Amino acid sequence: MQTIIAKFGGPAIATAEKIRNVAKKVIKEQASGINLVVVVSSMASIRRELRQFAHDITDEPSKREMDVLIATGAQMTSALLTMAIQELGGKAVSLTGWQAGIKTNDTHRNARVEDVDVKRIKSHLAQGEIVVVSGFQGITEVHDITTLGKGGSETSAVALAVALEAERVDIYSNVDGIFTADPQIVEHARMLPEISYDEMLEFANLGAHILHPRAVELAKKYEIPLVIRSNERDVDGTLIKGDVEMEKNLIVRGVAYESDIIRLTIGYDSYETASLAEVFHALAEHEINVDIIVQAVIDGIKPTISFTIAKEEFAESLRVLEVSKLSLGFSFADFEVGLAKVSIVGSGMVSNPGVAARMFARLGKEHIPVKMVSTSEIKVSVVVPQDEMVRAANALHDEFNLAILEISAS
Known part of the structure; x- marks a missing residue:
């Protein structure tokens, strides 16, 4: 049975209604006959509130304690989504980053993934459960909680895909896919069905904030296909992979x-x-x-x-x-x-x-x-x-x- 990783960012899970909608989506996805691991970020409002609490207490909070604090945001989201899946009749379990086996170095606030032990995830998948993982976080060799910095949740998703030998990673966002330009400023911008890792890296480094470069680099290294798709609409999205079929006469892609x-x-x-x-x-x-x-x-x-x-x-x-x-x-x-x-x-x-x-x-x-x-x-x-x-x-x-x-x- 193939394994798919689905990553949902803050905008997709910003309210109880949106969390229920994501729950319906992932239950339907699992019903197609796959093992499904869902990686979630924290709500933006919760992250802001946690940071404000910290700065209300001290002007210079330690990086270690900030990691402990900020990590709770995604844990809350993963627990709420799991509850929503269970309420709709699905089987699911939430795991923190360290429960999911994500091991990192000790660089607090910007840690790098060093290893992923997926034994626990595999045991839950074998029981037919959707595994909901708190993204953006891991644990050091001495069991300190860490966060992964910018692009951390996407990087968590790709790292899990590598360890689980997943078929692909679906990145759900507030856009339908990767466009030839920003549709908000270019009237005739259109969605690209495919794009290469290298092209996506350039777009990501040039201000396209849909996907962080470090996640793309990791996917490229291990040849994990990525799909950018919509939270709201049922469209195919854009496939990011190694070699793409170049459109006729299209030297520039975006x-x-x-x-x-x-x-x-x-x-x-x-x-x-x-x-x-x-x-x-x-x-x-x-x-x-x-x-x-x-x-x-x-x-x-x-x-x-x-x-x-x-x-x-x-x-x-x-x-x-x-x-x-x-x-x-x-x-x-x-x-x-x-x-x-x-x-x-x-x-x-x-x-x-x-x-x-x-x-x-x-x-x-x-x-x-x-x-x-x-x-x-x-x-x-x-x-x-x-x-x-x-x-x-x-x-x-x-x-x-x-x-x-x-x-x-x-």
């Missing part, structure tokens, strides 16, 4: 965007005092994520390093640079706000040169200025003024014919 980007620039009096390694080491020590990087070293002009960061990390970045100014050796720092990143993604770009030129030509035709550029084998990203972000995304979606199937079908 357009992604990220708003509220800030460009920081630091300058040096001479090349000898400029050190990329030292700058980014200082930022990394404070867990500041740097994205696009451009270094300019030209004879007769003072060298500069420009890089982009998210808006929420701006204040901390300035503080780190100011504190480290003498040791880093730069002479000035400047910044530009009101920027956005727009990207095109597609595995077909590897074997089709000229895609970037076509992108720049279309943006030039639209008189949209490009301030920075970053590329990989299957992605080209540009930094543009934020008030041009929507227009840029629509223009690129049109340029690479991403609405072609929708138009031909209408």
Whole structure:
């Protein structure tokens, strides 16, 4: 009998009515003749409330105790969903992350899964029960509770799929699947039936918050198929796997965007005092994520390093640079706000040169200025003024014919 892992996030289980709807869905899924393991997150409102309780008591709660506290949110959700399944006549049992056998390292608030012992899960599945696991959490070698950080519940689901040799992981969300662009800003965006792990990694890293990159990386490593599907509607969703059947003439598979980007620039009096390694080491020590990087070293002009960061990390970045100014050796720092990143993604770009030129030509035709550029084998990203972000995304979606199937079908 095949095993399926189903993961439900906070929005799908935010109310008692929604929990009952999920219970009906999973009972129906199990009735198709499968072993079913359900992984749940905590409700967003509960997470916020727990964090607020902690900060009402202390300004600096310990990471270990915060893990103990925050882990209870998903435990509550798993117990409520199990009750709902039982109330509807189904057989189910809830397990915490550690009861489910998820073992992690001891990095509190951002632990990594090291092993999964699924003996207990298998015993419950053998009894015909739906196993409901609290996601986002595990236990260390010395039995301390840990949480897995961003993407933790999805990572829990994939790790369980690997250990149980599951057929796939179904990720239920508030969207029908992965689209060629955000339907809220691109009118003719359409859902992709399939997408590769590498393409999904690019989308996830470029601001598509449906699936966290670490879960995709784990699925790719162990070749676990993922399906993004709707909480509300009965649609096939988007299958994420290794090799996909490329649609005819579709070199670019989608357009992604990220708003509220800030460009920081630091300058040096001479090349000898400029050190990329030292700058980014200082930022990394404070867990500041740097994205696009451009270094300019030209004879007769003072060298500069420009890089982009998210808006929420701006204040901390300035503080780190100011504190480290003498040791880093730069002479000035400047910044530009009101920027956005727009990207095109597609595995077909590897074997089709000229895609970037076509992108720049279309943006030039639209008189949209490009301030920075970053590329990989299957992605080209540009930094543009934020008030041009929507227009840029629509223009690129049109340029690479991403609405072609929708138009031909209408």
